[in-house]
Amino acid sequence: MSAVAARLDDGRLHLQHGPIDLIIEAFGGVDEVERAYGQAIARFADILPRLVDELPILRRPVGDVRPLLHGTVARRMAEAVWPHRTVFITPMAAVAGAVADEMLQALVRDRTLDRAYVNDGGDIAFHLAPGQELRAGIFVAALDGVARLTADRPVRGIATSGWGGRSFSLGIADSVTVLAATAAAADAAATLIANAVNLDHPAIERRPARDLDPDSDLGDLPVTVAVSTLPPAQIDEALDRGAAEARRLCVTGFIDNAALSLQGRWRIEPVNRHSALMPAARTTFSHLENSAAICVAQSSGVLPTV
Template sequence: MSGPQANWLPDGRRLHLHHGPIDMIVGIEGAGRDAAFQRAVARFGALLDELVAELPRLRRPCGGPVEAETAQRMVEAVRPFAPDFVTPMAAVAGAGAETILAAVLAGPGVSKGYVNNGGDVAFHIAPGETMTAAIASPVPGTVTLRAWDPVRGVATSGAGGRSHSLGIADAVTVLAQGAATADAAATMIANAVDLPGHPAIVRVPACDLSPDSDLGERAVTQEVGTLDVCEIATALEAGRGYAARLVARGIIQAACLSLRGACVTVGETVMIEERDPEHA
């Protein structure tokens, strides 16, 4: 495996950071932009090695004592979901984004910034600024984040994502105060969108697909067959109810859940503006 790489995207304004399984896009605005990009590159260099060093503990349901900055973010992000089964790995992408964003903000002159780690995004929005984030839903859309809003993290999970899911959601997008929390919550809500025992859903032990999976022998979704309208609504309602409880506890601000073209939202801050696919 090659070492950490940093390259400008064709627009010359965004930076692509790559190392092993990690792919990040960093965008920064403000007078301190150049120095902030340098800090992001410097911090990214050690990120993967730090995570690998603590993987055995991060794959445990309770996490265990950890030392590195990102690992600590992961452990803290999943703590609110106990006693439900979850390991700190559910927050790895969001926590990594937060770590790089923290490096970006370690100096002055950043008015807006974001770190997109495979679709899980950490934001910085200075007073008077706004940012727009894409939302995964049956109708592609966006949500506008303003400086006074509490949301600084957006993450998406589902059965079709990079990680294995215990549920059947096509996508669950979560808005939360931080990217690590949003990442963990999206995983948990996506797990809750489910029809246990349904014959059209094919499940296999996670370890059969990924021998080192933190999910072990737990059955993860491999394929979802035909579902009728009522079954889709039932599965979404299970996830909506779980998401609503997270909103009520103040863990997340909002969520958008989708399955087979149907969509439900939770939380008053979800304001999706439909985007014309021909002009996206």
């Protein structure tokens, strides 16, 4: 199957190749936007083939393989997870975010754009020119929040992970949404925090990842396949563990903010007046002309608007 490029009715660019499905939008002069889209289309053609070439290596722990990787997306993946190599983690933990980062770089290279984003199934890379900003709506069962992304802050990536998402999780979080300097860094951190939202309880069903997908990079590790209703005390215990990991990643500078959700309860770490991510009144965001509206295709959602 070859890569497919199409324009949506609202003008956004849709790129799809196998499991990679991107929504791209750029803001600026008409000519600059069209050239940017052309650059993105040209770069997209070999993203998946190069990843497939290195897939056996990418499924191994990053501490064993980082020097062996050659493709630019593969190296982005390894760079994002390398700081976390003291725990079991493979470059695959950052694949969607790394693709978004690589495609954003291709989109904006030598172009004059006000704002742009690449949404890879909910892992999103952003470009903001000086003075520009985006607002990202966070949607989970019990939280509507908003992340105000401004050009003077280092956040250029958002990612979401959880046991009901596209990838396997060792934890039980319904969702963990992370803001970080890059989409790949956010992707890796969201994986780690979602894994940390965890505890042992009869309501949680797990199976070896290999039983669900023989090619999974998680091998025989038990991944979550179902979570029945948990007592409130156990929900809080699991969220406390995830929040502690989020705080650690914030203190060490790996992330800016994280929103964690489990069975109707949620946490934001850290919550202070400098945080980009804050609760907001319940509202419905939609794609608006001359805005950046993005919907995450996962159990939770991130929707940057104006």
